[in-house]
Amino acid sequence: MIPSPRVLLLVDxxxxxxxxxxxxxxxxxxxxxxxxxxTGEEAxxxxxxxxxxxxGAGTEPVLVMLDLxxxxxxxxxxxxxxxxxxxxxxxxxxxxxxxPDDVRRSYDLGANSYLVKRYEADxxxxxxxxxxxxxxxxxxxxxxxxxx
Amino acid sequence: xxxRSEPNGFVRGGQPRWRRLGLLMGFAVLGIVTTLVIWWxxxxxxxQRASDSLSAAARQIHGVLNVRVERHMEALRxxxxxxxxxxxxxxxxxxxxxxxxxxxxxxIDWIAWVNGKSGTYRFAxxxxxxRLAPEIxxxxxxxxxxxxxxxxxxxxxxxxVLLFTPVRTSQDSVGVLVASIVPAQLLGHENLPxxxxxxxxxxxxxxxxxxxxDQPAKSVPPGMSVEMNLPQVFGxxxxxxxxxxxxxxxxxxxxxxxxxxxxxxxxxxxxxAIAYQVVTLxxxxxxxxxxxxxxxxxxxxxxxxxxxxxxxxxxxEQRVGARTSQLAEAIKELEAFSHSMSHxxxxxIGAILNYTSILEEDCGKNLDPEGVRLVHRIRESCQSASRxxxxxxxxxWLGRETAEKxxxxxxxxxxxxxxxxxxxxxxxxxxxxxxxxxAVRGNAALLGRxxxxxxxxxxxxxxxxxxxxxxxxxxxxxxxxxYWVDDNGIGFDPAHAESLFEPFRRLHSSSEYExxxxxxxxxxxxxxRHGGRVWAESQGPGGARFGFALPRGGxx
Numbered sequence: 001m002i003p004s005p006r007v008l009l010l011v012d013x014x015x016x017x018x019x020x021x022x023x024x025x026x027x028x029x030x031x032x033x034x035x036x037x038x039t040g041e042e043a044x045x046x047x048x049x050x051x052x053x054x055x056g057a058g059t060e061p062v063l064v065m066l067d068l069x070x071x072x073x074x075x076x077x078x079x080x081x082x083x084x085x086x087x088x089x090x091x092x093x094x095x096x097x098x099x100p101d102d103v104r105r106s107y108d109l110g111a112n113s114y115l116v117k118r119y120e121a122d123x124x125x126x127x128x129x130x131x132x133x134x135x136x137x138x139x140x141x142x143x144x145x146x147x148x
Numbered sequence: 149x150x151x152r153s154e155p156n157g158f159v160r161g162g163q164p165r166w167r168r169l170g171l172l173m174g175f176a177v178l179g180i181v182t183t184l185v186i187w188w189x190x191x192x193x194x195x196q197r198a199s200d201s202l203s204a205a206a207r208q209i210h211g212v213l214n215v216r217v218e219r220h221m222e223a224l225r226x227x228x229x230x231x232x233x234x235x236x237x238x239x240x241x242x243x244x245x246x247x248x249x250x251x252x253x254x255x256i257d258w259i260a261w262v263n264g265k266s267g268t269y270r271f272a273x274x275x276x277x278x279r280l281a282p283e284i285x286x287x288x289x290x291x292x293x294x295x296x297x298x299x300x301x302x303x304x305x306x307x308x309v310l311l312f313t314p315v316r317t318s319q320d321s322v323g324v325l326v327a328s329i330v331p332a333q334l335l336g337h338e339n340l341p342x343x344x345x346x347x348x349x350x351x352x353x354x355x356x357x358x359x360x361x362d363q364p365a366k367s368v369p370p371g372m373s374v375e376m377n378l379p380q381v382f383g384x385x386x387x388x389x390x391x392x393x394x395x396x397x398x399x400x401x402x403x404x405x406x407x408x409x410x411x412x413x414x415x416x417x418x419x420x421a422i423a424y425q426v427v428t429l430x431x432x433x434x435x436x437x438x439x440x441x442x443x444x445x446x447x448x449x450x451x452x453x454x455x456x457x458x459x460x461x462x463x464x465e466q467r468v469g470a471r472t473s474q475l476a477e478a479i480k481e482l483e484a485f486s487h488s489m490s491h492x493x494x495x496x497i498g499a500i501l502n503y504t505s506i507l508e509e510d511c512g513k514n515l516d517p518e519g520v521r522l523v524h525r526i527r528e529s530c531q532s533a534s535r536x537x538x539x540x541x542x543x544x545w546l547g548r549e550t551a552e553k554x555x556x557x558x559x560x561x562x563x564x565x566x567x568x569x570x571x572x573x574x575x576x577x578x579x580x581x582x583x584x585x586x587a588v589r590g591n592a593a594l595l596g597r598x599x600x601x602x603x604x605x606x607x608x609x610x611x612x613x614x615x616x617x618x619x620x621x622x623x624x625x626x627x628x629x630x631y632w633v634d635d636n637g638i639g640f641d642p643a644h645a646e647s648l649f650e651p652f653r654r655l656h657s658s659s660e661y662e663x664x665x666x667x668x669x670x671x672x673x674x675x676x677r678h679g680g681r682v683w684a685e686s687q688g689p690g691g692a693r694f695g696f697a698l699p700r701g702g703x704x
Binding site: 015017020097098099121124 | 487491498503534
């Protein structure tokens with residue numbers, strides 16, 4: 001039985017952050033394919049919710065890690081569209097803002113978690129990998145007995 | 149008289165009091181004089197009429213008296229004349245003649261004839277028992293040779309009056325006719341129309357009173373008394389004086405006159421008083437109108453002032469509203485600025501840090517030691533900038549958050565804060581003294597930050613010491629609770645004690661002691677938001693002492 005590829009969607013316009021996060025998550029060997037969207041629109045297209053679907057679209061990701069401040073559509077807009085389409089996918093908002101208003105609004109719109117971006121010199125992007133592990137493993141489908 | 153203002157603002161003016169009193173007196177006097185004139189003329193008139201009617205009655209009475217006296221005298225004169233012409237007559241004829249006379253004339257009590265020489269007499273009386281007194285015989289003898297008649301009055305008024313008339317009855321015989329007249333019979337009031345209103349007195353010309361009837365009034369108005377003569381009585385003239393009785397005077401001077409007088413006087417005073425009141429009221433009404441006019445003007449002025457005040461108030465409110473919205477706008481802009489700063493500045497810094505990590509990871513092996521050191525320096529600079537941003541944003545947000553207040557356990561708060569800050573490297577050997585602190589009402593998260601910032605400062609500046617020591621203490625005062633954080637660190641220059649709490653103020657270079665210079669500014673801001681105050685005391689090079697006080701009773 002070939003397991004279908006499990007996808008984790010990173011949405012951010014900051015290339016450096018994307019690179020660090022992608023590396024950290026990949027390094028932690030979660031068994032997920034990390035896909036990257038640099039704008040909100042691109043993220044929605046990847047999710048098959050809006051516009052022309054991209055290649056590989058329609059695949060339900062196991063986790064969306066969403067930046068708030070992006071040019072064009074912002075993170076809250078994306079979050080709102082996802083929840084409006086009845087997607088129960090876990091969404092972790094990752095933002096450089098720790099403003100209580102922003103946190104509250106994100107949870108109000110249906111975010112599952114909120115992370116403030118930080119820099120860890122000894123383990124760059126480690127907090128991203130930790131959060132990803134938590135949510136991916138929480139949503140792990142029950143392993144078929146036969147596969148053991 | 150100039151109008152004068154009384155303390156209550158009432159204006160009185162017009163005529164002075166004495167003039168109004170003069171008016172009162174004038175009216176009263178005028179009324180009284182008028183009343184008196186009317187009263188006097190009425191009295192006069194009434195007196196005149198009374199006097200007329202009185203004299204008419206007197207004349208009527210006098211007529212009767214006149215006839216009575218005339219006829220009595222005539223009868224006696226005729227008797228004497230008859231004796232003179234015809235002699236004394238025989239005794240029976242004489243008796244008959246005199247008795248008839250006595251019977252016909254009620255005023256004659258008795259009649260006698262006395263011989264002047266011998267004293268013999270003849271006597272006829274109404275009372276048959278009466279006798280001629282020897283005294284009277286002697287009186288008659290004395291008057292036998294008198295040339296004419298004589299009247300002898302009694303001792304007092306009303307006593308019998310004796311009349312003597314000498315009569316020559318023959319050539320050698322001279323006698324005297326004596327008659328006794330009873331005044332009450334001759335002049336009595338019976339059958340006279342006196343009617344209680346007229347009193348009269350009969351006097352002889354020698355002054356004695358012959359007879360009087362009724363009491364005359366003591367003071368008789370002039371012209372009311374009448375005097376009239378009676379016919380001659382044996383050589384004497386009798387006069388009758390007629391006076392009104394008190395009853396008559398009372399009758400003519402009726403009570404109505406007195407009532408009229410009294411009413412007139414009272415009315416006069418009342419009229420005067422009314423005139424006084426009218427004048428006073430007119431003055432008061434004039435003064436009232438004046439006062440009213442002034443009050444109206446004042447009210448108008450006040451309402452104008454009120455209007456202008458309201459207008460000014462509206463303007464002020466508009467200005468305040470405009471200024472408030474400007475301020476709100478400014479705050480919103482500041483927030484937007486801080487937000488964009490936290491994002492737009494943090495993002496590139498984060499990017500630099502991330503790229504640095506990637507560089508280390510990908511090319512670390514190719515870098516010489518100098519390159520590795522430079523990468524470290526880049527990372528440290530970025531981290532410092534990032535901390536600055538964090539603190540700055542925190543500082544700006546402090547003013548905006550609505551802080552919930554609870555009873556805060558300050559001991560636990562200080563303990564937790566110390567545990568947090570002492571986790572940093574180099575703080576392992578710090579001696580920390582924490583007694584039980586009094587609780588206070590406030591926001592636990594913010595007050596926790598106060599302890600965190602103060603304690604982290606203390607840890608920071610005691611780092612080089614042999615035996616670093618930090619202690620927290622507190623004191624409850626009347627209005628506030630004061631807390632202190634003491635350390636034996638490097639201390640600060642007392643001259644800078646005030647400026648320590650200003651943002652971005654640091655007394656030591658960041659290469660010596662890390663930090664961005666906002667920690668104490670945040671402390672000050674939080675304490676002030678709680679209505680408290682904050683201060684710093686230098687212990688010289690021996691350490692620093694930071695204090696803050698929060699109001700008791702959960703105010704502010």
